[in-house]
Amino acid sequence: MATLTPVSRKPFSFVGPVMASAGAVLGLFVGTANGSGFVGVLVGAAVLAAIAWALMQFSVPERIGRWSVFALFAVAGFLLSGIPGLVAGGLAGWFYGWFHYWLFEGRYRAKLQPYLTSGQVLWHYAFRVICGAIFVFLITPILVVLPLSFNAQDFFTFTPEMLRFDPEGYSLKHYRDFFTNNEWQRSFKNSLIIAPIATIISVSLGTLAAIGLSQSHVPGRRAIMAMLISPMIVPLIISATGMFFFYSTIGNFLEGTLGLDKTFVGYVKVILAHAVLGVPFVIITVTATLVGFDRSLTRAAANMGAGPVRTFFKVQMPLILPGVISGGLFAFITSFDEVVVVLFVGSASQKTLPWQMFTGLREQISPTILAVAAILVVISIALLTTVEFLRRRSEKLRGMSPG
Amino acid sequence: MSDTTQNGPMLAADGTTLKRSLARSLRREKTRALLLISPLLFFVFLSFIVPIVSMLFRSVENSIVQDTLPETVVALQSWDAQSGELPDEDVYAAFVRDMLVAIDEKTHTRLGSRLNYEETGMSSMFRRSGRQIKRLDPVEDAPFKDKLIEIHDGWGEVQTWAVIKTHSVQYTDGYFLNAIDMQRTVDGPAVQPENKQILIQLFWRTLQMSLIITGFCILLGYPVAWILANLPMRTANLLMILVLLPFWTSLLVRTSAWKVMLQQQGVINDVLVWLGMVDDAARLIIINNQIGTIIAMTHILLPFMILPMYSVMQTIPPTYLRAAKSLGASNWTAFWRVYFPQSVPGIGAGSILVFILAIGYYITPEIVGGTKGVFISNRIAYHISSSLNWGLAAALGTILLAAVLILYWAYDKIVGIDNVKLGG
Numbered sequence: 001m002a003t004l005t006p007v008s009r010k011p012f013s014f015v016g017p018v019m020a021s022a023g024a025v026l027g028l029f030v031g032t033a034n035g036s037g038f039v040g041v042l043v044g045a046a047v048l049a050a051i052a053w054a055l056m057q058f059s060v061p062e063r064i065g066r067w068s069v070f071a072l073f074a075v076a077g078f079l080l081s082g083i084p085g086l087v088a089g090g091l092a093g094w095f096y097g098w099f100h101y102w103l104f105e106g107r108y109r110a111k112l113q114p115y116l117t118s119g120q121v122l123w124h125y126a127f128r129v130i131c132g133a134i135f136v137f138l139i140t141p142i143l144v145v146l147p148l149s150f151n152a153q154d155f156f157t158f159t160p161e162m163l164r165f166d167p168e169g170y171s172l173k174h175y176r177d178f179f180t181n182n183e184w185q186r187s188f189k190n191s192l193i194i195a196p197i198a199t200i201i202s203v204s205l206g207t208l209a210a211i212g213l214s215q216s217h218v219p220g221r222r223a224i225m226a227m228l229i230s231p232m233i234v235p236l237i238i239s240a241t242g243m244f245f246f247y248s249t250i251g252n253f254l255e256g257t258l259g260l261d262k263t264f265v266g267y268v269k270v271i272l273a274h275a276v277l278g279v280p281f282v283i284i285t286v287t288a289t290l291v292g293f294d295r296s297l298t299r300a301a302a303n304m305g306a307g308p309v310r311t312f313f314k315v316q317m318p319l320i321l322p323g324v325i326s327g328g329l330f331a332f333i334t335s336f337d338e339v340v341v342v343l344f345v346g347s348a349s350q351k352t353l354p355w356q357m358f359t360g361l362r363e364q365i366s367p368t369i370l371a372v373a374a375i376l377v378v379i380s381i382a383l384l385t386t387v388e389f390l391r392r393r394s395e396k397l398r399g400m401s402p403g
Numbered sequence: 404m405s406d407t408t409q410n411g412p413m414l415a416a417d418g419t420t421l422k423r424s425l426a427r428s429l430r431r432e433k434t435r436a437l438l439l440i441s442p443l444l445f446f447v448f449l450s451f452i453v454p455i456v457s458m459l460f461r462s463v464e465n466s467i468v469q470d471t472l473p474e475t476v477v478a479l480q481s482w483d484a485q486s487g488e489l490p491d492e493d494v495y496a497a498f499v500r501d502m503l504v505a506i507d508e509k510t511h512t513r514l515g516s517r518l519n520y521e522e523t524g525m526s527s528m529f530r531r532s533g534r535q536i537k538r539l540d541p542v543e544d545a546p547f548k549d550k551l552i553e554i555h556d557g558w559g560e561v562q563t564w565a566v567i568k569t570h571s572v573q574y575t576d577g578y579f580l581n582a583i584d585m586q587r588t589v590d591g592p593a594v595q596p597e598n599k600q601i602l603i604q605l606f607w608r609t610l611q612m613s614l615i616i617t618g619f620c621i622l623l624g625y626p627v628a629w630i631l632a633n634l635p636m637r638t639a640n641l642l643m644i645l646v647l648l649p650f651w652t653s654l655l656v657r658t659s660a661w662k663v664m665l666q667q668q669g670v671i672n673d674v675l676v677w678l679g680m681v682d683d684a685a686r687l688i689i690i691n692n693q694i695g696t697i698i699a700m701t702h703i704l705l706p707f708m709i710l711p712m713y714s715v716m717q718t719i720p721p722t723y724l725r726a727a728k729s730l731g732a733s734n735w736t737a738f739w740r741v742y743f744p745q746s747v748p749g750i751g752a753g754s755i756l757v758f759i760l761a762i763g764y765y766i767t768p769e770i771v772g773g774t775k776g777v778f779i780s781n782r783i784a785y786h787i788s789s790s791l792n793w794g795l796a797a798a799l800g801t802i803l804l805a806a807v808l809i810l811y812w813a814y815d816k817i818v819g820i821d822n823v824k825l826g827g
Contacts, residue, residue: 020788029814031681120734131630134623135645141660142652144670148663149701156663157673177567205443212439217432224440229637232449233811235763237780238800239451241787245461245797247455276451277464279443340765342497344787361662361770370663373656387651 005114012056015103016049020097023048026092031081052100062105066097078398084163142377149174149374154367175369184368187356188342194267194342194352195335198274203328205275206282211316213283232280236340242271244344263349270346274338278331285330289323289394322394326387333383362382440494455804462797465575468567472501475572484565484589494564495547504537519587520576520792522566528557565589578798602782602799609779612697613761617700620708620757621750628712628749633721650706660766661699665690665771692772699771703761708753713748748817755814759807779803 023044024086031040051072055065070093084102102108112121152171161169178184209228213221231239247269253263282347293316301311317324346355353372360369415424437612474497482490505511516527532555544550552559569587570577572768577587584600585592594600625647631639647738649657664670667686675681727737765780772781779799786796 011659013815029678033677034679037679085664121566123734127626128630134627135642137623137702138649139645141664141702142649142655144664145660148670155668156666157668157670170420201446205446209440209443212436215436215439218436219427219433224444227452228447231447232806235765235780235803235807236758237763237765237783238423238804238807241783241796241800242456242458243450244787245793246457264434264678272450276447279447283443300775320711333651333653337430337655339655340784354653357659358766358770361655361659365662369659372661373653376653376656379658380653381648384651388644390648 004111005109007110010104010106012053015052015056015100018103019052019096019100020045020049022096034080034393042097046185048096051096052104055100056104062101066094066101069093069097069100078357083165087165101284104129108191144369145373145377149370151367151370155369158365160256177368178371178375181368181386183351184353184356184372187351187353191336192349192355192381194274195272195332196351197330198271198335199328199332201275202278202282202331203324205325206279206327206331207286207320210283211312214287214293229280229282231277236277236338239273239277239373240344247273247345248343266347266350270342270350272334273341273345275331276333277341281330281334282324282327285327286320286323289320293319294346320394322390326390326394329383329387333380455580458797459804460800462578462794462801463576465570465572465577465794466573467514467517468571469719470701471505471510472498472567472571474498475501475567479564479568479571481562482568484561484568487561489548489561490561490564492548495551495558496541496545499536499539499544499547499551501795502533502539502807503539505540506533506537506713515789516791517564518570520581520795521570522562524557525563525566528555528563531555532558577706578794581795582798582802602779604801605777605779605782606802609762612776612778615760616761617699617706617754617758619697619710620705622752623701624705624708624712624753625750627747628709628716631713632716632719646706646709649702650710654703654766657703658770661702661767661771661814662690662697665698690771691776693772693776695771695773696776696778700761700764703767704757707756707760711752712746712749713757715752716746719745751817752814755810757818759810759814762808762810763803 023046024041025044027040027042027044027047028037029040030044033035036083051069054060055069060068064378070090073084073093073096074090077085077092078089079085080089108125109121112124116124133393147162148156148158150170150172151162152173153161159169163169177228212218218224251265251269254268255262268336295316297319300310301315306314337354339352341356342350343358344350344351354390357369357372360366404558410433413421415421417424419427434765467733475494477496478497479490482494487631502511505514511529511533512526515526518529521527532551535554539547540551557563565588569589575587576592580587580592581595582607584595584603586595606798631642631646634642662669666672667688667690669690671689672681672686676683676686681687689698723741723745724737727741732740762778763780764778765784767786768776768778772778781802783796786792786799
């Protein structure tokens with residue numbers, strides 16, 4: 001955004017107190033950690049005010065000023081509590097250096113409308129800080145898992161070695177355990193068998209139905225839609241209860257009367273249950289893609305002599321493919337993630353990865369879970385990237401968005 | 404549009420009337436649409452709707468007493484449970500005949516555990532008496548009344564027969580009564596004894612906690628949705644990743660992350676102790692109670708609040724707010740009188756979605772909720788897998804399902820099912 005308001009340098013009477021109050025916050029934390037919070041507040045405020053005064057009095061050039069504040073805080077942090085202090089101090093120094101010049105040069109006004117009062121400016125930035133805190137709340141639990149999974153100890157928290165960035169504190173042993181332990185490997189393999197097959201079933205049936213639903217005259221469209229989406233709305237525990245009763249009857253019939261293998265029947269039950277749960281996601285994404293589909297294209301294809309099947313594969317399919325794939329990814333993650341239904345419907349030989357994690361969390365809490373969690377986070381990042389990419393591509397294909 | 408005013412009806416290319424030709428093509432289109440939908444509809448019907456309906460049926464189905472003790476049930480009909488006297492010899496004789504058949508088929512223990520849900524001790528009574536009744540002969544050993552009472556004192560108590568009589572109906576409301584802390588007795592529905600009343604409280608807690616979680620989600624989601632809707636597209640898309648990543652991350656990963664963070668020796672407590680805000684000896688207990696469940700579930704459900712709010716707020720033109728301000732409204736008035744009313748549909752959609760999801764949650768309360776922070780769904784799971792009182796589980800499930808369907812209907816009225824969007 002272009003500069004809206006001309007900026008000017010601010011006097012010490014403004015920069016000093018603001019820097020001091022920012023310093024007081026840091027001082028509070030450092031102070032309480034070292035004995036007295038009150039002393040910390042005073043010292044922090046005084047130090048920051050002094051820094052601001054010095055930087056302005058000697059009109060230190062910005063680059064030098066920021067580097068020296070950074071160095072000062074890093075050294076102070078190192079002296080206080082070693083390597084972790086160095087990192088924390090460095091971050092604080094970087095922030096305060098930037099903050100000082102941001103205030104001093106008046107840059108904070110640059111992108112705001114010139115008519116805002118100072119109260120409104122303060123609220124503008126306070127609001128951003130609040131939002132930032134909420135984003136931190138959203139993302140922290142996921143990020144915390146990643147470094148913890150490299151813990152050399154069987155603890156679920158950061159050990160002193162880890163905080164010192166001592167290589168001794170880190171290891172791959174939880175990952176090694178995941179890849180060598182039979183229990184984990186078998187459950188991983190089960191997940192890789194069940195999820196793709198369930199996805200294929202829900203995608204193929206779901207896409208056909210979505211195409212049917214997007215026709216202009218469908219009798220009872222709302223009722224059909226409600227029924228197809230119901231697996232997503234009904235709480236999983238209820239679906240699981242219902243399926244538990246029903247599939248045990250079906251299973252007994254298949255095993256007893258038709259004499260099928262018990263393990264095979266178990267897989268069939270879990271796959272069918274997961275396929276149903278994935279259906280609503282496919283329906284929703286594919287119908288959303290079809291909303292923008294230009295019907296004259298199919299008519300044009302028919303006009304040129306293509307049969308319905310050929311039209312579908314040559315014209316319709318390539319255009320709705322992004323929606324189909326992202327619906328499929330949703331269905332895949334639903335099945336790959338699902339634990340309640342498999343817990344009720346499956347038996348021990350269909351134990352999936354989430355099931356194994358669930359028992360691991362509930363009974364014998366083993367740190368291997370963290371390694372698994374880290375792997376799953378990486379997988380979900382990959383899936384998210386793919387889906388976002390597909391969504392944009394599909395919007396571009398249909399000309400719905402400029403970028 | 405009337406075609407009779409012209410010279411004869413309008414004709415299509417093949418010579419039929421246009422009206423009929425159009426109707427035929429419409430019919431063909433409808434059939435094609437239904438043909439495309441039918442495989443999935445059939446699949447969902449068979450593997451989802453039928454199981455749910457069979458669960459509903461199971462919550463009232465109660466043929467086990469009648470099937471196991473057919474003659475006894477008939478004989479008991481003439482007995483008045485309120486008289487305070489034991490049934491006649493007829494009933495005892497019928498009971499022995501029924502039991503002999505049941506013991507042969509080994510169904511008497513199942514009946515015992517069924518009746519045990521209603522009256523504790525029935526299960527062991529049936530099992531123990533079964534071994535001795537097996538030796539009786541239905542003809543020679545009559546009369547049975549005293550013999551049975553000798554085998555087990557329970558057969559000499561009016562209450563035993565009253566329980567059998569009250570639960571001998573084919574379809575019962577007993578499970579539903581149990582689900583709301585009542586029981587079926589000879590005198591009609593009655594309140595359960597004080598120490599057995601836990602389910603109403605659990606329903607109430609589920610409702611309360613879901614509301615609290617929804618409230619927190621609104622509180623945290625609104626500012627985020629606002630800032631996403633008001634930032635330039637490129638920045639908003641980047642920040643959106645921070646919302647979508649938790650949305651895409653496995654539920655178990657997020658739950659285990661919270662388990663790790665909230666523990667007494669966990670990350671949050673460690674940080675607080677390190678900062679000196681909490682004493683090492685008085686670490687916060689924020690797991691295995693309601694606080695743990697609320698924190699973890701707010702985090703897990705927050706994206707479901709932000710996404711609908713965001714899509715609504717995106718459509719509100721920012722110029723309205725500026726116009727209000729230029730007409731002299733203060734910041735707050737402009738927000739409260741102009742922006743907020745337009746964003747209410749987003750709040751409504753998000754709230755209902757979060758509430759529906761929260762009310763049926765199972766995994767997260769089970770892991771971080773301890774005993775104090777569990778929901779009604781955990782009770783359902785307990786009855787399915789541990790206590791094996793499936794009828795009660797089905798009744799609880801039915802009540803929960805009814806609640807969700809009402810909310811779902813409200814959601815459909817407010818947002819429309821077709822407008823459900825995934826991932827922004």
